[in-house]
Amino acid sequence: MPFTADADMVKRAALSAIFLATLAVATAYTAAFLPGGAPAWANWLLAMGIAVALPATMVLGAERNGRIGKLAIPFAFVFLVIAGGFGLALALPASEGPGASLWFGLPVRAAIILYGIGLLPVLIVPVAYALTFDEMTLSEDDLERVRRAALALREQPKPEAPELVAAGGDR
Amino acid sequence: MALALLQAAELPRLTQPTITAVAVVYFGAVAVIGAWATRRTRTASDFFVAGEGIGLLALTLAAMSATLSGFAFIGGPGLVYTIGLGAMFLLLPASITNSMGAWVLAKRMRLLGEIRGLITVPDAIGVRYKSPLAQALSGIGILIAAIGYMGSQMLALGFVIDAIFGIGLGAGIWLGMGITLAYSVAGGIIAGIYTDVFQGILMAVSSVLVFLFTLRVGGGMDGISRTIMSVDAEFLGPWGKLTPIAALSFFFVFGLGSLGQPHVVHKFYMLRNPRHLKWYPLLVTLALLVSMLLYFGVGVAVKALVVEGRLAPLAAADNATPTFLLQFTPVLLAAIVFSGVAAAIMSTVNSFMNIGAAVVTHDLPTALGRPLRNELFWGRISTVVLSVAAALIAQYSGQLIAFLGIFGWGLFASTLVPALAIGLNWQGATRAGAVASISVGLGLTLVFGTLVDFLKLRSFPAGVTVSGLSLVASVLVFSWCPGSPRAGGGRHHSPMFAW
Structure with missing residues (x-):
């Protein structure tokens, strides 16, 4: 968010x-x-x-x-x-x-x-x-979310994907 | 804080068998670490950010070693001897700055590095503002300051090696550069980090031991203070022999400016597990405090010894540490400290070699849209070229070297603090604000530095420094640019700020 x-x-x-x-x-x-x-x-x-x-x-x-x-x-x-x-x-x-x-x-x-x-x-x-x-x-959960988002970013063709929105979770 | 200031004068002769032998053993240990690291350096990521694979202890000691140069052991105690407590204002912010850096930069840079594969500080600026121009400008600022720092540190290393081995200043510069270059070019930042671990332990242990000797020789802190105050009360006044505004200005520049020191900030990328940042501020702050005991202890003890007549007044302030060590400590401890001085200088030089090479090999080509294919190879080549250039500057530039050494800290601070430290934490910051603040920091530091510090065509009042003015100007420019907070920015919601 x-x-x-x-x-x-x-x-x-x-x-x-x-x-x-x-x-x-x-x-x-x-x-x-x-x-x-x-x-x-x-x-x-x-x-x-x-x-x-x-x-x-x-x-x-x-x-x-x-x-x-x-x-x-x-x-x-x-x-x-x-x-x-x-x-x-x-x-x-x-x-x-x-x-x-x-x-x-x-x-x-x-x-x-x-x-x-x-x-x-x-x-x-x-x-x-x-x-x-x-x-x-930075909790373990935060880190997990960031890493999942990073993974998603690597799998997407466009570099400006909303990766970090997902990573934020509670923000 | 990077105390990468100057050692620009000859030291007393230290050519004694024990001191020389310890130095040889020390350089041998560095060579072994370099050889080990070379086998682990296979990619550009290994070369520039240690493959994001270092642990908390290594990060702590590497950050501490990069922060402290030979100044902490030679020039710093000399400065305390000269201006008293005022010299401590360069160090005092360390009680806060590492925690501040952790909150403001550590997590963000480490996670950005992981997600985006970033390896340099200008990388972070480029990605943050989606601006090759901002990346290039910050890279140019870093490159200029890094070469200046490297030159001044190599000159200092030349003096130390000449004092230990008696081989002459020129040979000392090239021998010191050669040793540092050998492990830096082969093992990259991995070699740098693990020699820093070795060197950091050496510095911390030496500092504590020497501090204990200063207390014993001076009759404890009470005895030292009473001796000094019997003839020179101002020395132990809150500002020493500085004006309040000069002392406070040091605190401001070395406090806020610490957020813009790329050789320290860059190391956040290297941490294996970002959760290890939890104890980083406490450990690095304690390590720095321990390592800086010598800075204070030797400065005040030598002053007290001179007041008591046990030492003749020093011919040069930089002789405070060598004189104290040679006359009041066992020769083995003196030998370890002198190797520690070389260690401190070499670890700082290594850091600057690495970030300078990264600008040439990575940041500028990336900003120009022409990234290099083999960054590892070109990283090694540019490390050699920059080091040779810096050594030539150290040997032949005369007064220019002092100028280059002085303005480095301020150039880093004024070009990087607003765009990096504030910008990574405020989504309203704009590309225009970043470019403007970096340009203003770069321009003012170069122009005023040349006019005031180098050509001496103008002078500033006591307490007003080029570094301080440039830092203030760049922060204000950054704040006032369209879209930035003072101008009602914050409407642009970048996903980067989701964490």
């Missing part, structure tokens, strides 16, 4: 978010050309653009039957970690120096960036991918 209105809605929301996030990045880049260099708001704009663009791209790829189901949690988590991590790094006063307190061996803002953005998602995002794989990505 082709796309439903709902499916379009989730995809459209993701695409609009990617577009707006890219526009935010473009604006930040443009602001860097201003005399005196990039103003402080350009850093925030770029940080938030990144925080929106990456999870929105994940939503675009993960959407199935017009929904993302439980994946909304890891995607929201990615947004919060990136937006929160970069936001804190930008907002917190500099505390690095000889007497600075350390978190796992790093000054606070560095620890937020390295451990928060660089490590924390590893514990959540790929695990979420694996745990939802059968339901949201």
